Amino acid sequence: MYEFDWSSIPGALPFLAHGMVVSLQITAVAILVGIVWGTLLAMMRLSSVNALSWFAAGYVNLFRAVPLVMVLLWFFLIVPHLLETLFGFPRGSDMRMGSAIAGFALFEAAYYSEIIRAGIQSVPKGQMAAASALGMGYAQSMRLVVLPQAFRNMVPLLLTQGIILFQDTSLVYVSALADFFGAASKVGDRDGRLVEMLLFAGAVYFVICFTISQLVRYYQTKLKTA
Amino acid sequence: MGYSWNWDVLLQPSATGDGTYLGWMFYGFKMTIGLSLSAWLMALILGALVGVLRTVPNKALSGLAAAYVELFRNIPLLVQLFIWYFVLPELAPAALGDAFKQSNPIVQQFVSALLCLGFFTSARVAEQVRSGINSLPRGQKNAALAIGFTLAQAYRYVMLPMAFRLVVPPLTSEFLNIFKNSAVCSTIGLLELAAEGRQLVDYTAQPYESFIAVTLAYVLINVVVMFAMRRVEAQVRVPGYMGGH
Amino acid sequence: MITMNKVSKHYGAFQVLTDCTTHVAKGEVVVVCGPSGSGKSTLIKCVNGLEPFQSGEVTVNGISVGDPRTDLPKLRAHVGMVFQNFELFPHMTIVDNLTVAQVKVLGRDPAEAQDKGMALLDRVGLKVQALKYPGQLSGGQQQRVAIARALAMDPICMLFDEPTSALDPEMINEVLDVMSELAQEGMTMMCVTHEMGFAKRVASRVIFMDQGRIVEDDSKDAFFANPRSDRAQQFLAKILQH
Numbered sequence: 001m002y003e004f005d006w007s008s009i010p011g012a013l014p015f016l017a018h019g020m021v022v023s024l025q026i027t028a029v030a031i032l033v034g035i036v037w038g039t040l041l042a043m044m045r046l047s048s049v050n051a052l053s054w055f056a057a058g059y060v061n062l063f064r065a066v067p068l069v070m071v072l073l074w075f076f077l078i079v080p081h082l083l084e085t086l087f088g089f090p091r092g093s094d095m096r097m098g099s100a101i102a103g104f105a106l107f108e109a110a111y112y113s114e115i116i117r118a119g120i121q122s123v124p125k126g127q128m129a130a131a132s133a134l135g136m137g138y139a140q141s142m143r144l145v146v147l148p149q150a151f152r153n154m155v156p157l158l159l160t161q162g163i164i165l166f167q168d169t170s171l172v173y174v175s176a177l178a179d180f181f182g183a184a185s186k187v188g189d190r191d192g193r194l195v196e197m198l199l200f201a202g203a204v205y206f207v208i209c210f211t212i213s214q215l216v217r218y219y220q221t222k223l224k225t226a
Numbered sequence: 227m228g229y230s231w232n233w234d235v236l237l238q239p240s241a242t243g244d245g246t247y248l249g250w251m252f253y254g255f256k257m258t259i260g261l262s263l264s265a266w267l268m269a270l271i272l273g274a275l276v277g278v279l280r281t282v283p284n285k286a287l288s289g290l291a292a293a294y295v296e297l298f299r300n301i302p303l304l305v306q307l308f309i310w311y312f313v314l315p316e317l318a319p320a321a322l323g324d325a326f327k328q329s330n331p332i333v334q335q336f337v338s339a340l341l342c343l344g345f346f347t348s349a350r351v352a353e354q355v356r357s358g359i360n361s362l363p364r365g366q367k368n369a370a371l372a373i374g375f376t377l378a379q380a381y382r383y384v385m386l387p388m389a390f391r392l393v394v395p396p397l398t399s400e401f402l403n404i405f406k407n408s409a410v411c412s413t414i415g416l417l418e419l420a421a422e423g424r425q426l427v428d429y430t431a432q433p434y435e436s437f438i439a440v441t442l443a444y445v446l447i448n449v450v451v452m453f454a455m456r457r458v459e460a461q462v463r464v465p466g467y468m469g470g471h
Numbered sequence: 472m473i474t475m476n477k478v479s480k481h482y483g484a485f486q487v488l489t490d491c492t493t494h495v496a497k498g499e500v501v502v503v504c505g506p507s508g509s510g511k512s513t514l515i516k517c518v519n520g521l522e523p524f525q526s527g528e529v530t531v532n533g534i535s536v537g538d539p540r541t542d543l544p545k546l547r548a549h550v551g552m553v554f555q556n557f558e559l560f561p562h563m564t565i566v567d568n569l570t571v572a573q574v575k576v577l578g579r580d581p582a583e584a585q586d587k588g589m590a591l592l593d594r595v596g597l598k599v600q601a602l603k604y605p606g607q608l609s610g611g612q613q614q615r616v617a618i619a620r621a622l623a624m625d626p627i628c629m630l631f632d633e634p635t636s637a638l639d640p641e642m643i644n645e646v647l648d649v650m651s652e653l654a655q656e657g658m659t660m661m662c663v664t665h666e667m668g669f670a671k672r673v674a675s676r677v678i679f680m681d682q683g684r685i686v687e688d689d690s691k692d693a694f695f696a697n698p699r700s701d702r703a704q705q706f707l708a709k710i711l712q713h
Contacts, residue, residue: 363556363558365554365555365556365558366558366560368516368521368554368558369552369554369558369559369560370560371521371543371544371547372519372521372547372550372552372554372630373547373548373552373572373576373620373621373624374544374545374547374548374549374572374576374577374624375544375572375575375576376544379544379575379576383560383571383575384560387562388560388561388562391562464561464562464604464606465603465604465606465607466561466603466604466605466606466607466608467561467562467604467605467606
């Protein structure tokens with residue numbers, strides 16, 4: 001029978017906490033940029049200007065066809081090299097955090113844009129007509145009438161996507177960044193206690209994600225009854 | 227930008243002398259397809275079972291199924307993979323664990339990856355199956371029971387055939403996900419498509435060609451799966467239902 | 472044929488049925504009416520056990536519905552039911568809708584089931600639609616198929632749960648005609664419906680329900696000529712105005 005030894009966890013807590021901060025930073029920035037860029041993409045996709053809608057469709061379909069791991073590898077191995085040659089950044093500067101965040105944000109924007117597009121389309125067409133009838137322009141109708149309703153319906157889906165994104169941040173493992181999971185596996189390797197550290201990491205992720213998903217569900221039922 | 231493109235590199239013999247670099251990529255491609263398809267089969271069977279259990283009028287069974295779904299949904303895929311690969315062989319009964327650790331490393335990687343992707347995806351399939359069943363009008367179950375079907379027969383002849391038709395479109399996206407998620411298995415050393423891409427970068431020193439080729443291979447998989455699933459959707463469409471005529 | 476004795480049902484603190492007692496004899500046609508939320512649909516679903524009840528007794532042909540030892544599927548196979556929303560099985564052709572339970576529940580030979588199904592479709596005037604799917608038929612046609620589906624099981628009695636309330640007005644009569652024909656042939660029927668014209672023409676008795684209780688249970692002539700309770704009078708006044 002395997003004998004558990006959890007003794008390396010207490011000493012490693014500050015290091016693990018720092019890793020969690022990294023995970024949360026990546027999550028927060030990627031959600032923020034993802035939603036803003038995703039909203040723009042969704043509006044482009046729905047616009048009547050063909051060039052814009054084709055660009056958005058191409059972007060979204062490309063990012064949704066490629067594994068996140070591949071995108072992160074692009075941003076870890078290739079993009080820094082590209083930036084060095086294009087803009088003369090000093091060779092070997094540590095861009096891991098920046099490129100990880102950029103990779104996540106650009107990737108997640110594709111997923112957010114699909115959620116937002118569905119949200120905008122779920123607002124009855126008559127709303128846009130009513131706004132125009134009151135003399136609002138396209139941008140005004142969108143901002144004052146359509147988007148507020150769309151976002152209200154989308155909040156649960158956006159939050160659920162946020163939970164997925166938080167889980168996905170563990171994949172920065174491929175760029176050797178010490179996020180929470182990276183930190184846990186480093187400690188595990190160092191102390192020869194990988195079994196305990198992996199189970200601990202799994203439990204922490206579970207508690208966080210389960211709690212937030214229950215809150216989302218609670219919010220969803222409140223939204224329905226309201 | 228001072229980069230010299232050289233697509234021919236893919237056709238050059240590889241450093242290890244076992245064919246071309248394109249051959250390496252093809253090996254990874256086959257691994258990705260084989261792993262994803264077998265995990266998908268497992269996920270469909272387990273997911274259908276768990277999804278049905280979530281809807282049965284028995285608190286213990288549906289609660290157990292709900293716990294299953296929550297467990298696999300709320301832990302990152304990478305963490306689950308590492309637990310299958312590094313942790314479970316230690317916790318398994320000694321004989322089984324040792325047999326696993328002494329087997330061919332490729333087998334170890336493949337089995338862990340298969341179990342990981344299969345269970346992870348089954349939880350998602352289960353959710354889709356559950357919402358498919360729940361979205362059927364309540365009267366359908368009553369009508370099936372009223373005509374003399376047992377609960378099991380009502381599921382088998384009335385609710386499941388309809389639920390599976392409703393579930394095909396959302397399952398398409400889960401099916402696409404399993405190919406993408408399989409790239410995570412490169413982290414335990416499984417030589418699938420993404421891992422081969424990384425190898426190609428190291429060996430050929432032509433990173434752009436390598437990554438573009440691998441990325442295009444994923445796009446290709448995506449396109450093929452979408453077309454295939456569209457055919458399936460057309461096949462199972464019920465005339466007169468949900469705009470299908 | 473159908474006996475209900477002091478049937479009561481509640482969801483938590485909410486009382487849905489209180490002490491409902493009635494009897495439907497062989498060959499009788501009983502119409503159940505009352506305002507919405509009065510418990511009529513729940514009452515009729517207690518007859519074949521689709522709605523469980525906490526106290527009282529329901530028997531069909533002498534078999535107790537609430538008894539946990541009763542083989543409910545077997546009982547239901549011989550009690551036909553027609554629903555408000557038709558509830559045909561959308562993924563099967565019309566004729567398959569009529570044969571599936573004959574084969575899987577009664578164990579009939581598929582060819583025999585097919586013949587029986589086609590004969591019944593012919594009877595409700597829908598033989599040419601046999602190979603279509605439910606979604607391709609109008610509401611009135613779907614409801615006639617649903618009646619034929621129930622008849623294919625050779626029921627000893629038929630339950631109708633608001634069979635015409637989901638239909639457009641012009642389709643109501645085609646369904647009522649089929650029901651009237653059935654009644655004339657001597658089928659035992661219990662119908663929840665607001666169609667008072669149908670009740671006047673066809674019913675032997677009328678049950679009026681309000682707030683989960685059976686308030687009136689009388690011959691049709693007595694009910695329409697002189698309803699005893701105020702609630703029934705009000706109800707009739709409202710419904711007959713139109």
